[in-house]
Amino acid sequence: MEFGINFFPTVGPDDKPADQYFDEALRLAELAEELGYDHVKTVEHYFFEYGGYSPDPVTFLAAVAARTSRVKLVTGAVIPAFTHPVKLAGKLAMLDNISHGRLQVGFGRAFLPDEFDAFQLPMDESRPRFLDGLRACQKLWAEENVVWDSEFHSFGPVTLLPRPYQRPHPRILVAAAITPSSCEQAGRDGHGLLLVPSISKREKVQEMLTLYRKAYAEAGHPAGGDEVHLSYGCYLSEDPAEARTKGREYARRTNAVMVDAVAAWGTRRSEGYAGYESIVDKINKADFDKSLTENKTLVGSPEEVTERLRTIREWFGDVTISLQLISGNPTYEESARSARLFAEQVMPNFR
Incomplete structure (x- = not known):
């Protein structure tokens, strides 16, 4: 198994100034390299305390690249619908070169109505725009004199500069939420x-992973390339009671800012997001203790978290785990402590 840190900010100016957030996040990224983590990842979101301090993953990961030499840099994920593919492919190719090939590019569809409204894009177009942008970036990276003519973009012939450091292009990852067909497509x-x-x-996740891995194998792709990243909230303490108390508090804060970000789903409907109209109700009904029992969050002492991970590995296989150590806005010291405890007492059990 591999492990990394996923920077999903849930803060705003009233909680923490942006410069302080980035100073602390970059210190944690350096610590991740020091402690032997495999990757650093961050999201793309706008406007809300839910992710809004990370509107451009490439900028943050370029700063991480300058402070590290080994750890992989993962976008988790960039949103191709919000950026022209020539611009997006170019930015990512720069980062791949700056980091000497440490980049993995996660692409996502986005799901917040306010973000689509700001970019003046209909949500019903999110899936075709996602596929169009991903495939255009892939072609721009891998080929020269590219001509692209789709429903959304038309350009060329053009040859992207710089060329990616990794050939034919960086590893591509696809973000999926609850749609099995998205997992199947990623595998194909x-x-x-x-x-x-x-x-x-758990059964739904297992179903999606089975579909993904089956599609990957049947398409004849190289063995071992069916890479799966799973993100989990994480809070560790030597004192299990303290871990549960603080973990519950930070989960509550994360849910509160998420409710604000998804509020527009109370009146919005989209064919591409079946069931999302109930998302606010689901978040409001979130039960931390149930999540803990069902191993949906990595909270507890190092020994408890080790056992949770053993169960997760039995369920899902040797996946890559991304720890959300900053969600809910814990102090830097708490996040650094969780990172150290996990690296020193949990990770060695899975290497």
């Missing part, structure tokens, strides 16, 4: 997969 295309197990039942 030979991409990796980004999932958040906390939003689905």
Whole structure:
């Protein structure tokens, strides 16, 4: 198994100034390299305390690249619908070169109505725009004199500069939420997969992984390339009671800012997001103790978290785990402590 840190900010100016957030996040990224973590990842979101301090993953990961030499840099994920593919492919190719090939590119569809409204895009177009942008970036990276003519973009012939450091292009990962067909498509295309197990039942996650791995194998892609990243909230303490108390508090804060970000789903409907009209109700009904029992969050002492991970590995296989150590806005010291305890007392059990 591999392990990394996923920077999903849930803060705003009233909680923490942006410069302080980035100073602390970059210190944690350096600590991740020091402690032997495999990757650093961050999201793309706008406007809300739910992710809004990370509107451009490439900028943050370029700063991480300058402070590290080994750890992989993962976008989790960039949103191709919000950026022209020539611009997006170019930015990512720069980062791949700056980091000497440490980049993995996660692509996602986005799901917040306010973000689509700001970019003046209909949500019903999110899936075709996602596929169009991903495939255009892939072609721009891998080929020269590219001509692209689709429903959404038309350009060329152009040859992207700089060329990616990795040939033909960086590893591509696809973010999926609750739609099995998205996992199947990622497998057919030979991409990796980004999932958040906390939003689905264990059996649903297993179903999606089975579909993904089967499609990957049947398409004839190289063995071992069916890479799966799972993101989990994480809070560790030597004192199990303290871990549960603080973990519950930070989970509550994360849910509160998420409710604000998804509020527009109370009146919005989209064919591409079946069931999302109930998302606010689901978040409001979130039960931390149930999540803990169902191993949907990695909270507890190092020994308890080790046992949770053993169960997760039995369920899902040797996946890559991304720890959300900063969600809910714990102090830097708490996040650093969780990172150290996990690296020193949990990770060695799975290497």
